[in-house]
Amino acid sequence: MTEGLRLTVDGVGHHYGGLQVLRGISLTAEPGQVMVLVGPSGCGKSTLLGIMGGMLAPSEGVVRCAGDVPADCLNPLTYVFQDFSLLPWRTVAGNVALVLEDRLNRTDCSARVAEVLALTGLTDFAGAWPRQLSGGMRQRVGIARALAVHPACLLLDEPLSALDAQTRDLLLDEFSTLITQAGTTTIYVTHNLAEAVRLGHQIVVLSRRPGEVRDVLRVDRPLAERSAADPDLVALEQRLWRMIRDDAAVAERERIDVAS
Amino acid sequence: MSRLDGPVAFRGGGFAPRDRAWAAVATLVGVVVLWQAGASAGVIPTLFLPAPISIARALWSLTVSGELWKNLSVSLMRLAVGWIVGTVFGIGLGLAVGLWSAMRSPGMAIVSALFPIPKIALVPLFIIWFGIGEGSKLATLAFGVFFPTVIATAGGVDNVPRGLIRMGQSFGLSHAAIIRKIVLPAALPAILSGFRVTVSIAIVLLVAAEMIGAERGIGAFVLSAGNLYDTDNLLAGIVVLSVLGLVVSWTIGRLERIFLKWRA
Numbered sequence: 001m002t003e004g005l006r007l008t009v010d011g012v013g014h015h016y017g018g019l020q021v022l023r024g025i026s027l028t029a030e031p032g033q034v035m036v037l038v039g040p041s042g043c044g045k046s047t048l049l050g051i052m053g054g055m056l057a058p059s060e061g062v063v064r065c066a067g068d069v070p071a072d073c074l075n076p077l078t079y080v081f082q083d084f085s086l087l088p089w090r091t092v093a094g095n096v097a098l099v100l101e102d103r104l105n106r107t108d109c110s111a112r113v114a115e116v117l118a119l120t121g122l123t124d125f126a127g128a129w130p131r132q133l134s135g136g137m138r139q140r141v142g143i144a145r146a147l148a149v150h151p152a153c154l155l156l157d158e159p160l161s162a163l164d165a166q167t168r169d170l171l172l173d174e175f176s177t178l179i180t181q182a183g184t185t186t187i188y189v190t191h192n193l194a195e196a197v198r199l200g201h202q203i204v205v206l207s208r209r210p211g212e213v214r215d216v217l218r219v220d221r222p223l224a225e226r227s228a229a230d231p232d233l234v235a236l237e238q239r240l241w242r243m244i245r246d247d248a249a250v251a252e253r254e255r256i257d258v259a260s
Numbered sequence: 261m262s263r264l265d266g267p268v269a270f271r272g273g274g275f276a277p278r279d280r281a282w283a284a285v286a287t288l289v290g291v292v293v294l295w296q297a298g299a300s301a302g303v304i305p306t307l308f309l310p311a312p313i314s315i316a317r318a319l320w321s322l323t324v325s326g327e328l329w330k331n332l333s334v335s336l337m338r339l340a341v342g343w344i345v346g347t348v349f350g351i352g353l354g355l356a357v358g359l360w361s362a363m364r365s366p367g368m369a370i371v372s373a374l375f376p377i378p379k380i381a382l383v384p385l386f387i388i389w390f391g392i393g394e395g396s397k398l399a400t401l402a403f404g405v406f407f408p409t410v411i412a413t414a415g416g417v418d419n420v421p422r423g424l425i426r427m428g429q430s431f432g433l434s435h436a437a438i439i440r441k442i443v444l445p446a447a448l449p450a451i452l453s454g455f456r457v458t459v460s461i462a463i464v465l466l467v468a469a470e471m472i473g474a475e476r477g478i479g480a481f482v483l484s485a486g487n488l489y490d491t492d493n494l495l496a497g498i499v500v501l502s503v504l505g506l507v508v509s510w511t512i513g514r515l516e517r518i519f520l521k522w523r524a
């Protein structure tokens with residue numbers, strides 16, 4: 001499974017009407033590795049992730065994917081959403097089954113549902129409605145649903161941003177483990193630099209809008225050996241913050257003008 | 261400067277009405293009791309408004325003689341068929357209007373132009389088209405139910421969170437699966453509240469159509485009782501219509517509780 005996909009972004013630019021959001025983006029997400037996209041709010045991170053997974057047609061450039069996909073993969077490029085995007089009228093198990101049921105027979109479907117619910121610690125919540133769950137549990141359902149299709153590439157758009165700080169720390173550890181186990185190529189969007197240094201093999205720093213690649217940092221330490229207290233990672237986080245601080249300050253003011 | 265001294269006064273109450281089932285029943289029973297008392301005391305002239313007991317007696321003899329069921333059964337049949345036809349086509353067009361640009365403006369143009377027409381005005385036309393028999397009555401009902409259903413369904417589809425649809429697409433669900441598993445369930449609350457409106461419309465149109473040209477049916481029965489100044493039977497027919505409305509609205513409430521139990 002560790003082979004995975006290589007995703008190549010080639011000269012991608014995007015504008016919404018007259019608003020240029022991305023310019024000249026070229027990147028390569030390596031098979032089985034985690035690429036983190038960081039940058040100030042509104043710089044086009046979600047737009048880029050949408051383009052990478054085929055949910056948005058870029059104004060310029062292309063995204064190519066190449067590599068072997070496991071035989072039991074049902075959806076090579078698979079998203080995890082910031083707002084979880086669960087169906088409120090389906091239970092936890094039903095939400096996971098949604099993405100399996102038309103493609104697998106009943107036995108295989110429930111086997112896979114049980115497998116990913118166990119993996120994410122949700123077995124006891126299989127029959128619960130989303131409204132009965134905390135934000136952290138909802139996002140566990142989101143990741144369970146994504147893992148259930150045995151993806152070749154995971155695309156996560158600020159998956160922890162809607163959660164409180166404590167829940168975020170707990171889930172970050174779990175994500176780190178799950179992503180390592182799954183061994184898929186992973187694109188992880190965040191504005192949280194602690195998440196970036198915990199998860200990224202490559203950390204792509206985008207400038208404020210129109211987003212361009214300012215820098216790409218590489219972190220070779222395996223995910224399993226990283227921790228929140230690691231001084232090297234803390235130093236790296238501070239370096240990242242110095243890089244994007246001014247952009248973030250300007251971007252924050254910009255949003256107020258643009259807000260409509 | 262002024263001084264504050266003392267406990268902080270509570271000011272966060274009210275604006276939280278609660279449902280009380282017993283109060284609903286007690287109100288209806290109370291009205292009937294007062295009405296009967298007024299009639300017995302001679303305050304309410306029974307020539308114009310018969311007493312509840314006389315209406316109950318009329319209902320009883322209509323039930324025993326089979327007269328009631330003879331009329332009610334045809335009415336229920338018309339109501340069911342007309343409502344279902346209007347609802348099925350209405351949900352179909354509502355979905356199409358809510359989902360496809362090609363259908364949206366043309367569909368809404370037709371709905372906006374035809375919806376405001378009082379359907380009763382069309383009954384004579386439907387009689388010319390579909391004959392004096394069942395066809396014209398069913399068409400009146402279906403037509404009256406169709407437009408509000410389109411509007412409720414299209415509104416429901418418009419309000420389906422786009423993020424959920426994108427989620428379905430991102431997992432590679434087929435177009436049909438997205439409609440069946442995401443769009444329809446998300447629009448269901450709006451469609452079900454539409455049912456409350458369309459069922460009342462259907463009952464109104466049913467009675468109107470049966471008054472214009474029918475031998476049987478609750479509407480025809482009420483009309484002929486009225487022509488004979490037989491107010492006991494006239495009111496008995498009206499009570500049946502009221503009960504019919506209550507039963508249907510209760511049924512929709514049950515459906516909502518079953519299908520929307522995830523909202524709780």
Ligand SMILES: Nc1ncnc2c1ncn2[C@@H]1O[C@H](COP(=O)(O)OP(=O)(O)O)[C@@H](O)[C@H]1O
Nearest residue numbers: 016019021040041042043044045046047048209
């Ligand atoms: N569908 C859209 N139409 C118009 N403008 C959009 C749309 N989506 C995003 N934008 C704008 O594009 C910019 C980048 O958005 P986004 O990719 O969501 O940024 P990020 O995820 O980095 O915060 C923002 O200024 C946003 O307001």
Ligand SMILES: [Mg+2]
Nearest residue numbers: 045046047158
């Ligand atoms: Mg975003």
